[in-house]
Amino acid sequence: MLGAVVLVVAAGCSSGGGSPERAGASASRAESPTASVSPTESAPAAKGTVTVVRTVATGLDSPWGLAPLPDGGLLVASRDKGTITRVDDRTGKKTELGEVSGVAADGEGGLLGIALSPDYASDHMIYAYFTSASDNRIARMIYDARKPAGEQLGAPDTVFRGIPKGVIHNGGRIAFGPDRMLYAGTGETGERGLAQDRKSLGGKILRLTAEGEPAPGNPFPDSPVYSYGHRNVQGLAWDGKQRLFASEFGQDTWDELNAIKPGGNYGWPDAEGRSGDSAYVDPVAQWHTDDASPSGIAYAGGCVWMASLKGQRLWRIPLRGTQASAAPQDFLRGEYGRLRTVVAAGGDRLWVSTSNTDGRGEPKGGDDRILEVRVR
Secondary structure, three states, rough: OOOOOEEEEEEOOOOOOOOOOOOOOOEEEEEEEOOOOOOOOOOOOOOOOEEEEEEEOOOOOEEEEEEEOOOOEEEEEEOOOOOOEEOOOOOOOOOEEOOOOOOOOOOOOEEEEEOOOOOOHOOOOEEEEEEOOOEEEEEEEEEEOOOOOOOOOOOOOOEEEEEEEOOOOOOOOOOOOOOOOOOEEEEEEOOHHHHHHHOOOEEEEHHHHOOOOOOOOOOOOOOEEEEEEOOEEEEEEOOOOOEEEEEEOOOOOOOEEOOOOOOOOOOOOOOOOOOOOOOOOOEEEEEEEEHEEEEEEEOOOOEEEEEEOOOOEEEEEEEOOOOOOOEEEEOOOOOOOOOEEEEOOOOEEEEEOOOOOOOOOOOOOOOOOOEEEOOO
16 A cells, blocks of 8 residues: 655646646655654654544535544534534434534535634534635534534634635635634635735635634734645644644645744745745645645644545655654555545544545445544
């Protein structure tokens, strides 16, 4: 299952018009620097393993966001139906909480990322990033499990609006960081210039308070923008030292895993992949677009684990600090089709969801599904 790996090759800009959430797969090629690593931090083994422990649930419709509940179970957002469903992680039983009002699913837009409030134990709030008729926005809803199925979601309270929407490149991943701030990955909707425009919310990572205000300490005064020059961010995860990583769709040449610096410019559309230009932050690792089309990421065991759509595989990127300590390694290639979201499940376990009913996959019996995976 290991791909052929080429190390430390500089990448230039791309000029084609590739589709961002691509279908199909090809032979694996990944690139990652291995020389420039922190000498003071340990690194995991260069090679790892992945074992699918079980299928947790089947029969899901266009799953996108995935959020584990503190008392057990998983919340799953359906991009196209606009619903949130609770999955019993022991039995696979599905209970629909309700529909998020205001979702306007179209193309890659719809109900996308979900996250639990950092005070979920007391406020029972679910945050959701979704496409409306006019924009992409973030809202929060009270989840009341005591109510009948289908009526357990309160009315959405919009905390942040005005993120550009498009048929493509809507971003959509949200997560509360170790600092209790809300981070959101956005896309540039196919309008390349938005990514370099710091006044635009497109092609950015945003950092907000739970109330939707620009977070204290952001790099640009009175702005929610945390980093810019992104094409389409769909994965956010922190390592054990609270450092943020993000996955990003390239166009025709390089997909990326980036270590995020406050105020950093990640190059799009002037640079795709590793450019060597000091004006831009180079990626930690990069992949030919046939081999990745990355969406969700998670951190476990000293590695970032990255779900791939067109690549139809799970990538392992071992880290030392904010550098890759060895070449990326791929698993599950083609076994479950397109992989959308990966979430840490504690210890050496991950939850991984497939994305074969999203209009670009080839659904098989039981799709879409959630897997429990043991990793090393």
